[in-house]
Amino acid sequence: GESVGLHLPTLSVQEGDNSIINCAYSNSASDYFIWYKQESGKGPQFIIDIRSNMDKRQGQRVTVLLNKTVKHLSLQIAATQPGDSAVYFCAETYTDKLIFGTGTRLQVFP
Amino acid sequence: DVKVTQSSRYLVKRTGEKVFLECVQDMDHENMFWYRQDPGLGLRLIYFSYDVKMKEKGDIPEGYSVSREKKERFSLILESASTNQTSMYLCASSLVETGGYYGYTFGSGTRLTVV
Numbered sequence: 001g002e003s004v005g006l007h008l009p010t011l012s013v014q015e016g017d018n019s020i021i022n023c024a025y026s027n028s029a030s031d032y033f034i035w036y037k038q039e040s041g042k043g044p045q046f047i048i049d050i051r052s053n054m055d056k057r058q059g060q061r062v063t064v065l066l067n068k069t070v071k072h073l074s075l076q077i078a079a080t081q082p083g084d085s086a087v088y089f090c091a092e093t094y095t096d097k098l099i100f101g102t103g104t105r106l107q108v109f110p
Numbered sequence: 111d112v113k114v115t116q117s118s119r120y121l122v123k124r125t126g127e128k129v130f131l132e133c134v135q136d137m138d139h140e141n142m143f144w145y146r147q148d149p150g151l152g153l154r155l156i157y158f159s160y161d162v163k164m165k166e167k168g169d170i171p172e173g174y175s176v177s178r179e180k181k182e183r184f185s186l187i188l189e190s191a192s193t194n195q196t197s198m199y200l201c202a203s204s205l206v207e208t209g210g211y212y213g214y215t216f217g218s219g220t221r222l223t224v225v
Contacts (some may be wrong), residue, residue, distance in 0.1 A: 043219050097155060100145075
């Protein structure tokens with residue numbers, strides 16, 4: 001199998017519970033923040049984004065919260081399902097590029 | 111459905127070989143990127159390109175070069191492969207949008223092993 005994420009922090013949740021994945025970002029001048037999901041054997045897929053002038057944005061079963069005071073970003077997944085098992089990356093846009101965090105592995109157990 | 115296609119899922123090459131990793135996108139995106147992904151290090155930017163025949167170094171360009179002769183194709187070249195270049199390589203493309211937001215679409219990755 002893939003070795004991506006071998007040394008990642010891991011969050012284990014029970015199916016049906018809510019998950020919260022956290023991320024600290026580095027640059028207070030970043031414009032956008034994005035969450036990606038990467039399943040085994042696949043490239044990262046866009047989940048949700050938020051502009052720096054917002055503090056909350058909701059999607060389908062997902063919510064992103066941005067706290068600029070402490071440079072913290074979180075992804076909340078409601079009613080976590082087995083299909084949510086993956087590695088989740090936050091990213092920030094800075095000087096025309098995306099800067100990625102190291103990722104968190106989400107494991108969903110029945 | 112929009113796509114970024116990487117030509118190989120798995121590659122095994124010998125030390126010292128010249129290696130070409132190919133990436134093609136069908137979205138008419140201006141921007142293309144090459145990352146490598148290693149356990150515990152996340153995604154690190156190798157090279158990127160904002161236009162045909164244009165390239166910019168990312169954070170870890172040493173040992174790599176790129177080519178962008180056509181808008182849809184961005185190639186990563188390992189001039190002389192070494193074992194420390196064993197990694198997962200990810201290609202991405204994006205459209206420059208008003209306001210500067212760069213939404214990336216990624217390929218599925220190429221896992222390169224250098225022996």
